[in-house]
Amino acid sequence: MNYAVRRIGQTLPVAVLVTVLIFLLIKLLPGDPAAAILGERASDAAIRALRTQWGLDRPLWEQYAVYMGNLATGNLGLSLRYQTPVADLLPRRATVTLFLVLYSMALSILVAVPLALVAAVHRDRWPDQLIRGLIALPLASPAFWIGILLLIVFALKLGWFPAAGYGEGALGHLRHLFLPALTLSYAFAAVLTRNLRSSLIDVQETTYVDFARAKGLDQRVVLFRHVLRAALLPIVTLIGVRLSYAIGGSLVIETVFALPGLGSWMVDSIMARDYMVVQTLTLIFAFGAMLINLTTDLIYPLLDPRVRMG
Amino acid sequence: MRILRLVLACAVVAGLLVTGLSLGASNAAAMKQVIRFGVNRAAENLDPVTQDANPDIWAFMQIYQQLVRVNVKGDGFDPDLAERWSTAPDGKTWTFFLRRNAGFSNGDPVKASDVVWSLKRARDTKGPWQWALEPVQDIMAKDDYTVVITLKEAWGPFLADISLFSNSILPEKVFKDAKAEEISNKPVGSGPFMLVEWKKGEELVMKANPHYYEKGLPRTPELRIRYIPDDNSRIIAVQSGDVDGIDYPPFSRVNELKKDPKLDMQLNPSTAVAHLSLNNRVAPLNNVKFRQALAYATDRAAIVKAVCFGYCTPATTFLPMTTPFFNKNSKGYVYDLNKAKQLIRESGVKTPTTLKLLFRSNDAVHQPTAVTLRAMWAKVGVNLVLEPLDRATATKRYRANEFQVYITGWTNDIPDPAQLASYELGFTESESYHSGYKTKAMDELLAKGLREVNVEKRRQIYHQIQELALKDSPLIWLYYAPYTITINKKMKGFVQMATGPWIFKNVTVSE
Numbered sequence: 001m002n003y004a005v006r007r008i009g010q011t012l013p014v015a016v017l018v019t020v021l022i023f024l025l026i027k028l029l030p031g032d033p034a035a036a037i038l039g040e041r042a043s044d045a046a047i048r049a050l051r052t053q054w055g056l057d058r059p060l061w062e063q064y065a066v067y068m069g070n071l072a073t074g075n076l077g078l079s080l081r082y083q084t085p086v087a088d089l090l091p092r093r094a095t096v097t098l099f100l101v102l103y104s105m106a107l108s109i110l111v112a113v114p115l116a117l118v119a120a121v122h123r124d125r126w127p128d129q130l131i132r133g134l135i136a137l138p139l140a141s142p143a144f145w146i147g148i149l150l151l152i153v154f155a156l157k158l159g160w161f162p163a164a165g166y167g168e169g170a171l172g173h174l175r176h177l178f179l180p181a182l183t184l185s186y187a188f189a190a191v192l193t194r195n196l197r198s199s200l201i202d203v204q205e206t207t208y209v210d211f212a213r214a215k216g217l218d219q220r221v222v223l224f225r226h227v228l229r230a231a232l233l234p235i236v237t238l239i240g241v242r243l244s245y246a247i248g249g250s251l252v253i254e255t256v257f258a259l260p261g262l263g264s265w266m267v268d269s270i271m272a273r274d275y276m277v278v279q280t281l282t283l284i285f286a287f288g289a290m291l292i293n294l295t296t297d298l299i300y301p302l303l304d305p306r307v308r309m310g
Numbered sequence: 311m312r313i314l315r316l317v318l319a320c321a322v323v324a325g326l327l328v329t330g331l332s333l334g335a336s337n338a339a340a341m342k343q344v345i346r347f348g349v350n351r352a353a354e355n356l357d358p359v360t361q362d363a364n365p366d367i368w369a370f371m372q373i374y375q376q377l378v379r380v381n382v383k384g385d386g387f388d389p390d391l392a393e394r395w396s397t398a399p400d401g402k403t404w405t406f407f408l409r410r411n412a413g414f415s416n417g418d419p420v421k422a423s424d425v426v427w428s429l430k431r432a433r434d435t436k437g438p439w440q441w442a443l444e445p446v447q448d449i450m451a452k453d454d455y456t457v458v459i460t461l462k463e464a465w466g467p468f469l470a471d472i473s474l475f476s477n478s479i480l481p482e483k484v485f486k487d488a489k490a491e492e493i494s495n496k497p498v499g500s501g502p503f504m505l506v507e508w509k510k511g512e513e514l515v516m517k518a519n520p521h522y523y524e525k526g527l528p529r530t531p532e533l534r535i536r537y538i539p540d541d542n543s544r545i546i547a548v549q550s551g552d553v554d555g556i557d558y559p560p561f562s563r564v565n566e567l568k569k570d571p572k573l574d575m576q577l578n579p580s581t582a583v584a585h586l587s588l589n590n591r592v593a594p595l596n597n598v599k600f601r602q603a604l605a606y607a608t609d610r611a612a613i614v615k616a617v618c619f620g621y622c623t624p625a626t627t628f629l630p631m632t633t634p635f636f637n638k639n640s641k642g643y644v645y646d647l648n649k650a651k652q653l654i655r656e657s658g659v660k661t662p663t664t665l666k667l668l669f670r671s672n673d674a675v676h677q678p679t680a681v682t683l684r685a686m687w688a689k690v691g692v693n694l695v696l697e698p699l700d701r702a703t704a705t706k707r708y709r710a711n712e713f714q715v716y717i718t719g720w721t722n723d724i725p726d727p728a729q730l731a732s733y734e735l736g737f738t739e740s741e742s743y744h745s746g747y748k749t750k751a752m753d754e755l756l757a758k759g760l761r762e763v764n765v766e767k768r769r770q771i772y773h774q775i776q777e778l779a780l781k782d783s784p785l786i787w788l789y790y791a792p793y794t795i796t797i798n799k800k801m802k803g804f805v806q807m808a809t810g811p812w813i814f815k816n817v818t819v820s821e
Contacts, residue, residue, distance in 0.1 A: 031705070035706050042362065042438050046437060046438065081355070084491070151543060155546055156550045159551070164348070164543050164553075256543055258348075258537060258540065258543055260513075268511060271672070271700065271702065272354075
């Protein structure tokens with residue numbers, strides 16, 4: 001309990017610091033949202049009027065105070081580009097990204113667990129060599145390139161999946177998100193396979209596994225009840241860390257596959273200097289990463305009581 | 311054995327996922343009543359009075375109508391909400407007679423009071439298009455279907471101005487007391503389509519306006535404009551049949567797309583001119599001979615080859631080829647290194663000299679333009695330092711006149727040279743494209759061009775303007791670019807205007 005309180009206590013000042021940093025960083029960016037939105041041909045008077053309307057001509061500290069005040073009351077401000085409250089646009093976007101990230105996690109696990117099992121059981125024999133060789137490939141290929149390749153093969157040549165967009169209805173979403181999720185899961189499946197394989201091998205060599213075998217337990221029972229379960233523990237941390245990466249990866253993947261998620265929204269909003277959107281999204285990403293870390297930290301003592309002692 | 315079974319099970323689950331998912335593909339068959347069009351930039355705001363970005367304009371042109379519309383070729387006008395119009399002999403009073411069968415998508419008829427309200431709003435709302443109604447003295451409704459517009463003085467490009475999208479007619483009753491964002495978010499117009507859903511940054515869903523005056527149009531009841539920012543993905547989307555057409559495939563892919571038997575790769579005549587803004591305020595660019603030398607040292611044919619893969623045309627005047635009064639006989643600056651060197655000597659500018667070239671880093675054509683220019687100008691002793699910056703930053707620097715050379719471009723919004731001439735060569739609107747160029751001779755010619763109503767006399771004036779612009783070279787005009795559009799051959803009847811907007815009302819997509 002103490003551990004949990006301490007960890008949450010450490011997170012709070014970081015959260016406040018994050019809001020200040022995000023606010024200042026975006027204001028430090030050169031370029032003006034009014035000019036970006038009105039375009040090259042707009043008159044100076046029109047730009048000045050828009051800046052006043054949006055409060056961009058007020059001192060920085062005042063803008064920050066207004067921002068924090070709004071944040072405290074759950075007001076995320078207005079998307080300057082779309083003249084629509086950020087809070088109205090957020091749910092749909094967040095759903096897409098969350099769906100994508102979880103989908104890719106599920107695909108990664110679906111691929112990695114059987115591969116790691118085969119590799120670990122056949123350690124240093126040809127199936128193991130083959131799998132280890134295969135997973136080196138995705139680790140060395142950039143995600144956008146893989147994305148385009150998948151598009152060419154599965155959308156263009158085979159026509160199995162749509163090339164772009166989010167689709168309609170649950171089945172439509174599942175279908176539209178398959179290729180992007182696969183792209184996002186590609187590298188992670190490789191990392192997961194490697195780690196799970198070595199973790200499985202470590203556990204297989206422990207004395208309690210020897211004991212289980214000596215007791216005459218069925219090989220399958222040993223492998224699934226004792227080895228796999230224990231080997232999955234370090235993987236929980238890995239999944240936590242990779243979740244943050246996956247959210248980062250969504251920036252590229254969502255642009256390639258024209259998905260209306262948080263990542264592509266972020267890229268577009270930075271280009272247009274849509275301050276409130278960039279601020280909100282950075283905050284969400286930062287808090288998301290902090291929350292994942294915190295959750296991982298809090299889960300860990302549940303899985304391994306020794307952590308609490310430290 | 312157990313492991314193999316697990317592997318098999320995973321494979322089966324994955325297989326089911328794939329096949330199960332492809333069941334969803336059958337939905338596509340039901341979508342044949344829909345035109346799906348992929349675009350490289352999303353619409354952001356649909357208020358016709360305040361917006362100047364093409365994605366917004368081209369989208370809301372499906373929804374709104376004006377009194378008159380530009381013909382497809384871009385050199386004259388067709389009736390739209392006004393079925394006919396007349397001008398008083400002094401050229402100062404214009405009477406527009408509205409058609410009686412035009413209706414807004416909410417079912418209300420389009421009346422003269424809507425025209426008066428909309429045009430007054432366009433004239434009085436701060437925005438980039440107020441110039442279009444600047445010569446207007448008053449706008450009155452004579453009766454429900456007659457509108458009289460009086461001008462302060464006779465105005466050559468008035469019909470062109472009134473055809474501008476910012477002068478779209480909106481229903482007064484719906485928007486009279488509404489906030490501006492309501493017009494953008496829930497637009498109502500009398501055009502062929504009406505907006506039914508807007509997934510911002512994703513897709514615009516439009517349905518046929520049942521009250522549109524041209525019976526039987528639009529021929530396809532639904533139009534979806536989908537945002538697909540990545541060029542490669544957008545091309546794959548049209549190749550795979552995911553969408554029926556896309557805009558802006560890059561020039562580098564045109565050849566390949568032309569060879570695809572399923573696709574129609576269109577290079578549509580446009581009013582796009584690529585040019586360099588030169589900051590005439592600072593040395594050595596304040597020296598006219600030096601500017602002329604740079605114009606001669608610019609090998610436009612080589613730029614067209616490098617940047618547009620040969621699909622553009624070297625520019626010979628500041629006007630786009632498709633604009634009325636374009637001087638076909640103008641040769642422009644023909645690449646001539648010796649002449650360039652001689653002019654630099656005459657200018658007294660010491661070489662080697664250094665210039666900074668500002669451009670937008672994320673622009674597919676600006677980067678190769680910059681690199682090509684650096685190589686060309688080095689031959690006359692001008693070292694170009696490249697300054698690629700992101701769009702917002704580059705625009706800010708340019709607007710603040712903090713640049714020496716800036717790569718930019720233009721597209722006309724009206725089929726008349728007055729808009730571009732005033733913007734590019736007249737100081738009051740934009741400091742002559744931020745070049746700072748201002749001469750008495752040019753100002754006089756520009757004023758004459760605006761006030762002359764005789765077509766032949768106007769032609770002569772704009773020919774003189776083109777000549778003088780070339781002589782003074784405040785900017786360097788590079789090339790005329792076509793609009794690139796790729797559509798599936800199953801899509802018929804698609805038209806793109808020279809001023810840019812797409813026309814979808816005649817489009818059908820066969821099974």
